[in-house]
Amino acid sequence: MLVILIIILLALLVIVGNPLDNNDDTFTSSSLNSEDKGNLSISITGDVMFGRKTPAVLGEGNPYRYVSNVIGSSDLLIVNTENPFTTSSNAVKPDVPLKASPEYIDLINGTNYTVLSANANNHVFDYGIEGMQDSIENLNSKNIAHIGAGNNKAEATEPFVMEKNGHKITVFNYMDSENFAEYSQEIMPKATDNTPGYSAWDDNESPKQIQQARENGSDFIIVYTHYGNEYSRTPNEKQVDISHKAIDAGADTVVGSHAHVTQGMEVYNGKPIFYNLGNFIFDQSNPATHRAYFVNFDVRGENVTANIYPVDIINYLPHYMDQSSGRALLEELNPQCEQLEITDNGTGIIKFNITNETKK
Template identity: 35%
Template sequence: MGESNFDKKGFFFFLKFTALIFVLFFSVKYGPRLADSNLIIATNGGPQKEAQIAGLVALKRYDETKKTYSAPKRLTLGFVGDIMLDRGIKSSVEKYGNSDYIFPFEKVKNYLNSFDILFGNLEGPISDRGTLAGSIYSFRMNPRSAKSLKEAGFGILSVANNHIGDWGRTAMKDTFQNLNNAGIIYSGGGNNKEEAYEVKKITAGDTKIAYLAFSEFGKGYLEAGENTAGIAIISDEKLKSGIEKAKAENDIVIVSFHFGDEYKKEPNAYQKSVAHKAIDYGADLVVGHHPHVVEPIEVYKDKYIAYSLGNFVFDQHFSKETMEGVALKATVENKKITEVSSDKIVINKHYQPELETNSSE
């Protein structure tokens, strides 16, 4: 058989040359489109090989670190009404809830935990100490309830109300400590005046939210002193300075008031005046407590005022209105409140709040 004249070196040179011509043609014809595309080109030759290819064709590498999202982060802020875990609620917890204070919140726990931040009014002290102030309408909640409030979803509570001092300042100070131990921020009260009027700040994502709480009631006997535990009392000076300070350092300012007339379905002139001033001074949302019934939601200068959210966990079963409330939802986008809505709450015979659509009664 004769010797083959096949030139292997020449053949492989021809293949390489042909491949190079093809790549050059491909680069000229399609390179600009590749440069503007999201095409991912993968090689097994490492960075050096990719660099060589990039010299011939436009190679756009996929860089995860440069991904951007046009959709803004949405936050939901939740607000509920008066919370009292003594008296009838305590009896219900012991009888039906195995003495676990999560029992009052079982019907709405998932709903409450859907909010990024949840706020409510704590109507009384959390303590097992103190001296009864004398009123027959006095509340004191089991220290174990603080942990249950946290489990239920509460991140911040107002203590600026007329019942926080029902068992004296010892129980009041216990309340601050018990909430702190449970990881719940309290607003509108403190171990001294500075703390009571302090702006409470929560950062969610890149949005800074400030909370202030004040009470119409308690001046002269519940107001915090320089070195005395107490609450924040409404005054034009404190309201204006507090909101302006909060506004300068935060994106959104929430103001809570414990004000108005019990069992009245409409806000009085004082409520309207104070709430309007809060908006004028820079508040983005005002929520109210104390009447124990729901009062209207008003839009003032494009800001929302919920004059009373009614009861949330309470045992005032003497009327339909006192066994109802609303949960307010404020949607935040691009560091602004863009929408406010509400869900009706009904309190069942075991003093558990339920969403009206899920109510068994």
């Protein structure tokens, strides 16, 4: 009889629900869906270099401090690191070899969350394979994520993947090797299956990698490319070709660095391309290299607002431009983007959807 009563009580608990489990939190399918595809903030900067003259200001605190209201709250901050972090004195590249002391690695992280060092560039091997390996080891020691260079092609081309707030973000980093054909494989090595090097864009393999990321469930794919002609304010044909191929393969945006000056924007098949951001933390003396912009992607569900912030590089560090200067920079970019809205504050906005066509 007792056994029968216990069975009846258990059945009632299943039907009515266990009153001991009741609390103020209501977990339903609708509340779960509201948590999926939540908000994200992703910032991408141009060239960052902590060597040569910049240590003169690096000891004064956070080098992002003048733009920290945006950078500091980014869930992901991506920077193009234009130097290996090494103490090596064996410069391999004969012209303009750059390096930075490992003591400055912590300063790359200008956000309270995740920072990613993009290393597919023409300076990561300035101190040879030893310098690159030193740099990766030093970044790892500080838990700084990195992409774009490695001990073989698999390492160099492996994307960075982050899952947060229901989103799966994938970041690829490539360099256009055609820009540096004058350098030998010993000085600026492309990664191969068995040898160290940087991640070189490949017209066949790279789009397949991007497509695979889309097939694997990534809903926001960023391709960060090191390409273009230095000091040219206009993208070359190869930049356009790479960017279009990346978008066609499934990328949601392409962002460029390397030129040290700004180049314009384009919306292609509903997705924005930023051909060159210019510098961000750098010590070049040419005034043209002191005007730049960075991009912050405000992701809300499937809708994305790309906020474009013009900056002046003053004493090697980025400062927001005033309204009139910011408007002037955005209006002179080449190419001009018809979907770009210039705000009253002198910043820019491009709205797009990570599944559908760009909204004007």
